[in-house]
Amino acid sequence: MNDPVDSFMNFDLISRYPGLVKKDQRTGYSGYIVEADCLVQFARAVRDELGFDYLSMITAADYYPDDLMDVIYLLYRTTGGPGILFKVQVSRLDSKVPSLSSIFAGAELQEREVWDMYGISFEDHPDLRRILLWDGFEGHPLRKDWKEPLFEEDSKPYKDRWPAGKHKRQEDLNPFKNNVSYPIGFEPEHFSSNNEKALYDALNKTSGNLNGSLKTDQIIVNLGPQHPSTHGVFRMAALLEGETIIDLKPVMGYLHRSHEKIGERNTFLQNMPYTDRLDYISSMSNNFGYALAVEKLMAVTPPERAEYIRVIMAELTRISSHIMTTGFLLNELGAMFTPSLYALEERELILDIFEEVSGSRMMCNYFRFGGVVRDISDSVIEKIRKLVFNRLPRKIDELDRYLTHNEIVRLRTEGVGVLTADEAAAYSAGGPLLRASGVPYDVRKAEPYSIYDRFKFDVAVRYHGDIYDRYLVRLDEMRQSIRIIQQAIHDIPSGPVMTGKSQYQPKVPAGEAYGRVEGPKGELGFYIVSDGKQNPRRYHVRAPSFINLTALSEMSKGEKVADVIAILGSIDIILGEVDR
Amino acid sequence: MTEEKLNTSGLEIPKELENVIQLTTLDRIYNWSRRNSVWPMMFGLACCAIEMICTAASRYDLSRFGMEVMRPSPRQADVIIVSGTVTKKMVPQIVRLYNQMAEPKYVISMGACANGGGPFKEGYSVVPGIDKFLPVDVYIPGCPPTPQALLNGLITLQKKIDGESISKVRWYQKNVEEGIPIPVLGPDLMDPRQYDDISRFGRIQSPEIVDDDHIKNEELDENDTGVAS
Amino acid sequence: MDGSGIIRGLLIPLKHFFVTYIDDLKWLGKKYFKPEGISLRSSAETRGIFTVQYPEEKLPVPEEFRFIPFLVYDEGQDGSRQIRCTACGICTKVCPPQCIWIERHNDAETGRPVSTPVSYTIDIDLCMNCGFCAEFCPFDAIRMDHDYELANTNRYEHDVLQLEELLKPASYYASIRPENYTREEVRKAEKLASKTIKTTEMDTANPN
């Protein structure tokens, strides 16, 4: 990975911690390797002295059969610029790392995920439980030697598909005719499940009595996983006193689809349609991030026209996602359906464009390494032109008129779910959530990718950090996206849309890469480790919806139950991305 | 929908009474009234749920079929559209929701994932098809099925309802079935109907062994209770 | 906070309500159940009623629309079927969920592979409609279908497509994807032409 930070920081970090910090020397790798003992000091120094105040990503990678796992940390500055990457190396047998959650509050959920998937335990973590799977699950699935019940082969393509391919349903080979396996000697009759207990214990019951002298009981209420306004299968366990939230824990994993495990078995190209299914209402952005990451490894750049097409599609995606979020936020506030129906109409028109260029409304699978699948025709450009020069600005204004000054909307949203600028950065919040708190951090400006440096646009930012401001930021962003598309449509050159020929087994050199884009939900990143084979060794998605949820608990404390729904709506989560 | 002709053909009605009297069978009027007010449960799982929302929105407009009343409560719903990937963590809740629905109830499996696991089937946390647990009435292939494909599936369900007879439907039978046993999350997803098998085959862990174990497989087939019909 | 915002907001749905009638009057009779009406309702100018009344009227799908793949065969003069697929196996390799199974046999005499698939299976309960198989097939033999009306009541019977169910004539392909079809035919003709030129050149170069 290209890491220009190194050049001016070498003087500092390596000599400061002699023997404890060294450069990552493996070919294709970058950043530092830090001993576990000094991780906390190191991270604190990086934050306080070098100004890297935004913990973007924590993940791990398994180097089986070597007895080695990397825990990977990636930090950025909220003022922009490239990031700093450092790793802690641990043994697979006894894997312990100090937790960073005391320095970066945003580490909490990500460290839980690493524990869940890799079994690396984080010392001093406030609440180290499984997050995507349930307590009591057997094994840590992203370890390379862990095999799932329907396991066929280590990597695709599977050999039994051709030339002697006889159809079978893999689950029929399993004695249970299902996707399950059990530990040796397991007796279900003697099994008693209490996998919820740890969750309820983790709720902080002692935070005082709100009603002063009046003694009230605190009760736990579960919202979800089947709840009409949790945007899918998300669950919140809330500790209530009266109507007031004392503590709240997000419970997720109800849509955990083994995205990363499957991604490590797929070839690089095969992952492209899977990324569509992460944040399934903005598939073009997901394609974009993944294509950028792999292109970094392959060192290819798409031709000019493809870059323009990519930007147009990514911005259309942003509009469609934001307009839908805005509509559904109003749903959450009780304005049942009318605003969301209006919003969905505009989204349908944008989806028509996606369907015409890519073949599918939602699962576009449109990007390839080094370009896009096919050119867009003049009639499509004409359609986009009509939308962005005429209809969409008008409709966004209409939505604005309809809602912005509505007294009910304002009473319900102003001052609710406040997240201050410092908190937002500490919780690693991203996208509109961060910008509504007054931090003007937008990857398109902070570290421009593709051709975003050519367009004139402003980073939408608001300062109160409440639901209302998040809504306003989304409105502003849609207007900025329209501005970008207008410029792109004006400047789009003709020419090829693909560098070289699209290959189904592209050669990806060994190394690591992190590609990130500003998705509609925030910084969407793909961390990829290749060892030169057809399929990635590590494929990790830095999912903005997931990380934004870290702040949910903080935002909800002290609010009423009904407001929590609105707060959740204002974060704008998509479960496909939260749970992966 | 088009005008529904309730009249059973072959029965003569005098011309002047044509719009006043309709002669029909009990079955037809029973099915006709049910098919035109199938209320889906407001319940989405994954990507397919977004297409379901689009189907309910203005462009495709479910209310033309009398299905616009999406009920968040299973007690008031007639059909559960399983729209998306069924994960092991979610399946106990889905079964519970299904058990809570009042008869007559239908299950639509929307999308490749709900049908048979879809692209995520090989994953460790996914159930290869909701029909492992619920009796599915209509399968809608596609990933995701477009809103029109979903409407096509709903029309298929209406046709199925049309074919039912009041004397045979399962909810008027004597011995009403009990609910489906709710799966338990243990070291892996456990179906209570398979507890015996789990004790017997609990030793099988790696898939390689499973492949060679056709003898045990056959033995199991005889009293296989694992799959809901 | 005098409620004026609410009133102003509510005027917008009211306007939408009246516009439906105005628009219906404007397009009197032309708006529904006519292709131009449907395309009007999916253009940027659409106002008023937005609903497309499936199944009576269907929103046309664009040429690139992809749903489930199918196999193309050419119709010979005598009505014989020439399956384009050569069982080369590339589609099985690119397919992300690995839902294609192809059986290829070797010729009993020569031991060489026979260039038609003995069996070809697609499990559409796995297929993610990604279109890779069609994109990378070197023989234009597999293409993405437009038919999305596949709902059924028994997936075990209907959702595993065998060779016979997958095969559709090239004329059908030409009807759903006219532009792609023409492009491919032109490319093929060019290839053929350059080949014949080459062979004739070679013939003239080596007259014996």
Ligand code: SF4
């Ligand atoms: S079938 Fe496809 S679109 Fe539907 S839930 Fe599964 S992956 Fe998503």
Ligand code: SF4
């Ligand atoms: S469909 Fe195409 S890619 Fe697949 S085996 Fe046949 S010729 Fe090869």
Ligand code: SF4
């Ligand atoms: S469309 Fe994609 S998933 Fe479906 S058969 Fe083709 S390659 Fe496989």
